[in-house]
Amino acid sequence: MEDKTKIIEAFSEMAPRYEQVVDSELNRFWGWSYYGFVNLIIASTPIEPQDIILDVATGTGVIPSLLEKAGHPRNQIHGLDITMSMLMRAKGRSGDQNSHANQNLVCASAMEMPYANSGFSQVICGLATHHMDVKELILESYRILRSGGKLTIGDVGGSNIWKFPGVKFLLRIIAFSYFFLVENKSRAWAEASAVSNVLSKDDWSRVLMNCGFRNIVIQKLKSRFFWVPAPLLIKAEK
Numbered sequence: 736m737e738d739k740t741k742i743i744e745a746f747s748e749m750a751p752r753y754e755q756v757v758d759s760e761l762n763r764f765w766g767w768s769y770y771g772f773v774n775l776i777i778a779s780t781p782i783e784p785q786d787i788i789l790d791v792a793t794g795t796g797v798i799p800s801l802l803e804k805a806g807h808p809r810n811q812i813h814g815l816d817i818t819m820s821m822l823m824r825a826k827g828r829s830g831d832q833n834s835h836a837n838q839n840l841v842c843a844s845a846m847e848m849p850y851a852n853s854g855f856s857q858v859i860c861g862l863a864t865h866h867m868d869v870k871e872l873i874l875e876s877y878r879i880l881r882s883g884g885k886l887t888i889g890d891v892g893g894s895n896i897w898k899f900p901g902v903k904f905l906l907r908i909i910a911f912s913y914f915f916l917v918e919n920k921s922r923a924w925a926e927a928s929a930v931s932n933v934l935s936k937d938d939w940s941r942v943l944m945n946c947g948f949r950n951i952v953i954q955k956l957k958s959r960f961f962w963v964p965a966p967l968l969i970k971a972e973k
């Protein structure tokens with residue numbers, strides 16, 4: 736099965752219980768609550784009232800709704816995701832089917848975003864880069880950001896030893912077995928294929944720099960166990 740299909744299948748199944756599942760996983764592995772983590776991403780995003788924001792891989796639209804609650808105009812907040820069932824839950828948040836919140840949600844791949852060049856001043860991406868080809872995602876983010884626009888990412892980080900094929904293979908087996916036991920087969924496939932997309936701090940710096948970003952700041956966040964890959968908070972500017 737193609738990776739994209741596995742991802743859509745996994746998140747379609749998880750959509751009705753998404754926040755609960757992620758909250759318990761982040762607590763178990765990192766000691767973070769789901770809302771604690773996404774709120775940290777938002778707090779680290781230097782938002783101005785006139786900013787046009789894209790939340791890439793918005794899922795059930797939690798980040799846009801928190802931005803709106805924080806007072807940012809909803810018509811300036813956009814969300815994109817590849818899984819329609821996740822977006823349907825995001826649409827359900829606003830209640831009004833014709834609201835700006837719904838008009839600004841798009842079902843598409845972040846590898847080919849249906850937006851013009853330089854249209855956004857902020858791109859945010861929470862807990863999702865490991866499901867994508869990171870270089871393609873960063874190139875697309877660069878393209879749609881205007882000059883001086885900011886990118887903020889919060890996601891799991893890897894270590895430099897993950898590059899070795901033997902280590903990668905072992906991690907894929909561990910990821911598959913764990914998610915197969917506690918979740919289901921589609922989630923297990925999605926998380927096992929995500930292993931190759933989990934980058935170390937050094938890799939993130941290199942990819943961002945090679946794609947043209949500057950003022951790159953990458954912070955390793957607290958994690959409950961030393962042996963579990965810790966979350967990274969990544970900020971950069973076009």
Ligand SMILES: C[S@@+](CC[C@H](N)C(=O)[O-])C[C@H]1O[C@@H](n2cnc3c(N)ncnc32)[C@H](O)[C@@H]1O
Pocket residue numbers: 742743746773791792793794795796797798815816817818821843844845846860861862863866867
């Ligand atoms: C763990 S969820 C994160 C959702 C949201 N950002 C949050 O913080 O709750 C990962 C999301 O990435 C989306 N996704 C995975 N690959 C994608 C792609 N290529 N393009 C757009 N969205 C993608 C999935 O559909 C899923 O909704």
